[in-house]
Amino acid sequence: EAQVTQNPRYLITVTGKKLTVTCSQNMNHEYMSWYRQDPGLGLRQIYYSMNVEVTDKGDVPEGYKVSRKEKRNFPLILESPSPNQTSLYFCASSFGLTNTGELFFGEGSRLTVL
Amino acid sequence: DQQVKQNSPSLSVQEGRISILNCDYTNSMFDYFLWYKKYPAEGPTFLISISSIKDKNEDGRFTVFLNKSAKHLSLHIVPSQPGDSAVYFCAASAYGGATNKLIFGTGTLLAVQP
Numbered sequence: 001e002a003q004v005t006q007n008p009r010y011l012i013t014v015t016g017k018k019l020t021v022t023c024s025q026n027m028n029h030e031y032m033s034w035y036r037q038d039p040g041l042g043l044r045q046i047y048y049s050m051n052v053e054v055t056d057k058g059d060v061p062e063g064y065k066v067s068r069k070e071k072r073n074f075p076l077i078l079e080s081p082s083p084n085q086t087s088l089y090f091c092a093s094s095f096g097l098t099n100t101g102e103l104f105f106g107e108g109s110r111l112t113v114l
Numbered sequence: 115d116q117q118v119k120q121n122s123p124s125l126s127v128q129e130g131r132i133s134i135l136n137c138d139y140t141n142s143m144f145d146y147f148l149w150y151k152k153y154p155a156e157g158p159t160f161l162i163s164i165s166s167i168k169d170k171n172e173d174g175r176f177t178v179f180l181n182k183s184a185k186h187l188s189l190h191i192v193p194s195q196p197g198d199s200a201v202y203f204c205a206a207s208a209y210g211g212a213t214n215k216l217i218f219g220t221g222t223l224l225a226v227q228p
Contacts, residue, residue, distance in 0.1 A: 031214065041220060042116075042118070042219050042220040048214045092157070097212045098213055099146075099210045100211045101148045101163055101205065101211030101212070102148075102163075102213070103160065103213050107156055
């Protein structure tokens, strides 16, 4: 089954404790990205990657890191989480920079930083 | 500044009636628009899109209308079904449908009552 898989789905952590949210896709997609969803703000892009070893900042990259060492994986790293990073996070992928705007999203990871 | 706005956080409609979800945008450079649908505990899924060279696009029960002069698009669902109950996000891009440049709205929760 074609899918984007995120882990963990739910996480409660404390300020400053490094964490990684993994994302893996099995559709051989070149393009991957991370979004956060917050009430009243919709979905905002954090980082994206157009291919292996190619990453770029989205609209809200502060406090996050990413890496793209393999085509299928695109982990999101919070080196020192803060309460304002409490959010619902989505990983997404597509075939390159498609001109259809169609992204395939994972099921989301709800993160709470205390 | 929110470039894509969905001013109605929620909408309730009777089964069988028409649902109209609205979206306004401020950037006149946007040339491609999409709607995504999101069920609870799932990621958003692509629903329908429209290029700025068109003013209407139809896919089964779903029709998207674009009014460029008013910077307004709407999604019509006819007839509405209980399974349509979800959060609907509109998105826009100034680069065709390039997936790294999508700007999402804040979402509208549609509840279709049996």
